[in-house]
Amino acid sequence: MSEPAVVAEGLTKIYGEGDTATTALDDVSFSINQGEFVVLLGPSGSGKTTLLNQIGALEGATAGSLVVNGSEIAGMTDRERTEYRRSTVGFVFQFYNLVPTLTAHENVALIAEITGDEPDARSDVMLGKVGLEDRVGHFPGQMSGGQQQRVAIARGIVKDPPLLLCDEPTGALDLETGRSILGLLKSTTEGTNRTVFLVTHNSTIADMADRVIRLRDGKVVGDDVNPNPALPVELRW
């Protein structure tokens, strides 16, 4: 059996100090296998995005351990975190966060440039995978939300990361486009060992997950394996 992709032990994150201290993650523990499609589910303020940020090494933990692919990331230096994000993690955000002055091709190639050779070719391949081969020269302002999110997914996976972290990727999209994006995210893991974490407050989306971790008030209140994940096209919300 291969080693787990992500193992959290007593992971705690507290913002602020003294009277203003807020516990965003409270003694969170779980173990995720490689290649799993994990949905982090919970209401606003439950700590799901904080947990995603911890896995993405966007911020440090207050206490506990977080091991990704065998490496402890909780105590990494800034430089090590940058290197970790570059090599290990791809992000997809709710509002796409594309660079408006760059074309779809360039947005993807920008990240490809810092992670390997032939950025232009890799960018084109990725945009083809997300179905945007005819939009490579378009700027974000010339594309729909769904198309922009596809570019964001291409950007997230162009460096072939073992982890893909998605924060409410369908939050700004209509149902049809949302399902299409979810289908795309699911497909990017097929044939790879890539682990996907998807943050959402939409419990319907949990139906497509291999694994659902439920959070409330910073605690893990549920960690369920879904033996029969639904197809994204079957989802309704």
Added chain:
Amino acid sequence: MSRQRWQFVAVGVTVVIGVMMFAATYDSYLNLTESYQQTYDRLSFADVTITGGQEDLPDTLRAIPGVQTLTVRHRADVPITIGSDTLRGRLVGMPATVQPEVNKIDIQEGDYLSAGGEFEAVAEVHVARTFELGTGDTFAVVVGPGQDFTVTGIAASAEYIWPAASTQEIFPDPEQFGVFFVDEALVSQLPHSVSVRETLVLYDADATTEDVDAAVHDAATGAGATSILTQADHPSNSTLQLDVEGFGEMAVAFPILFLTAAGMAVYVLLTRIVFAQRSIIGTMRASGMSARELRRHYLSFGLWIGGVGAIVGVILGTVSGALMTRMYTGFLDIPDTVVLIRPSTIIVGLLFGVVAGTLSALVPARAAYKIEPAEAMRGAAPLMSGGKSLLERVIPPLSKLPVRTRMTLRGMGRSKRRSLSTVLGVVFALVLILASGGMIDSILNMIDKQFNVVVVQDASVIASEPVSDDLFVEIDETPGVTRAEPVAGFSASTITNGETLATTLQGFEAGTQMHGWTNPSGSLPESGMLAGKGIADKLGVSVGDRLAIDLPTHDISIELEIVEFVDEPLGIPLYARYDVITEALREAGVDDPESLMAAPTVTTVMTLFDPTIDRTATIDRLENVAGVLAVQDARSLYTTVQQFLGLFYAFTGIMLLFGGVMAFSLMFNTISVNIAERSTEFATLKASGMSDRTIGWMIVGENLILTLLGIVPGVILGIWIADLFMGLFSNDSFNMSLMISPVTVALAALSMVVVALLSLIPGVRSVKRLDIGAVVRERAV
């Protein structure tokens, strides 16, 4: 405002400097003008000074309506000795016991001339200070048998606040020229060859100066006056006025630069604030806030920053103006110092700040209330349209550059007004720096040209007796002297086309090595004369014209043709060959021109020294030659002037500092706003593994390109404005043309790059401190 406090501080500092410069320079301008005027009024400084003319000229002048009174006196330039020093002494005739009606003097120490004390003198403050003269000290006049004078007092004079010897000698060496006020009865007895008669005319206070000037000019010209100097043209006053007018120009030009820069910074900052507060604006509008209230709210940002900056600027400016005035009047020994707190300056200064702040807030405030509430509440800013940068369109291969480089190029086009703001910050700062730096360079160039190109002799030897062949040979053979030449010098004047020019006519030997010739042919012509190029504008003459030249100290008028013009920094001199002048004198009816030319009042012997021998020793040896009265070191004024360069450099340093602050303020603001607007973008790139260093270089590259784009027009505009400034400083006495060193331009440009890099530091650091987790969740606005 607290989130952008440093940006507001930067804008505030720019407003403060702009208003402070206005208040300080405008107050100084008014204070100095009134200080001079008070001195002129108190000492009854002549409205016009006429040299020569027929005996009945004073009576004619008295009859002119508007003439209040006049004083007739004599003035003589004679060799004098103070201790072991010999110099040119100017003796100005004054009535004994009572001050004259016109051109009184301000006794600052000791007493005025007493009754019966005919060999008394009042020393003018500059000569007194240079030679540390006090009451009871003596000096000797070396004319004829010679005579010792006793100093009874030290006085300032409106005529010599700037101790110019004449319009042609604005910068006499203070160790070789000094003014003393002595009994008119004595000066009037001095030989005509060294003295002139002057009629000093004072107008009624309510007279129309232009009308009386015209009538006096006509009368004086008709009476054969050799020089008519209005108060405005008086060498001391006109030199001082250049400075005062410089303050006047600066009082308007420089503050405009700063306040425009501050206005642009306010605009950039408020535009960003309005953009970032779209959702709040939408909520407020939806809650019933009127467009007027919203507009007032955002206008108040500009009003506050402009108002607070203006208050601080006015306070600092008023204090600085008073200090500058006192330093200036103290430095120049101006007898009266007028320092006033002027409500008009305060009001205009406050208005400058408030108007600049409010005007610059108008557009952002309008944008705020124009946002539709429904659109604004969504908080979603319309996504900017992308596109290739201008550089990529012009140079297509640039599209093959790495994406991060393309991103840098396109970053400049994200907000054209903001980029323009950065570019203009550089342009304005360069204008400020180059205008002041160009002035310094031009002055340095003028000094260098005057003392190293035009005046090339090492020393002028003044004889106490006619320059005989024996004396000349002895001077020539003095150890350390490599060459000696006789050079004749006449006070000269000409009235041509109704205009009067008082100048000097100098005669050099053919093939002279004592003067550098800046005329096209580069040498002294065999016939005719050379004239300073300013004569063309002054008298409306051109090459080929023959001028009648009066030599008033000899009552002779000669005629010479202008053969070429010389381009010299100081004055409008006339030059001819020694033999040409001799011949012209002969043609004018002088029986024995050779004797006249050998007279000690006409001819000096100019010398060149062996540079390997100590010049002081050579001068000492020359002074010991029998028949030599004085040796004037031609380099001493050069050395003196260079001692003042520290002041010029201090001035340039302050302008460099202010220009740097202005550029920093604008760049810091635009960069801060730029980074704030792109924080999500940068955070996303960081989340994707892009290093802080790479992002930092992209920001640096973008702003350095903008800086370079500003440097080009900034240098062009700066040089153009520096040239305009130089034009203001040209008159009969100065011929200033802009000469700006490439080193100055390079340093100014480099300083902008340094300022740009400094202003980038906070922004680049803020990228490093970005809370990626928090920022990436926000919608970019």
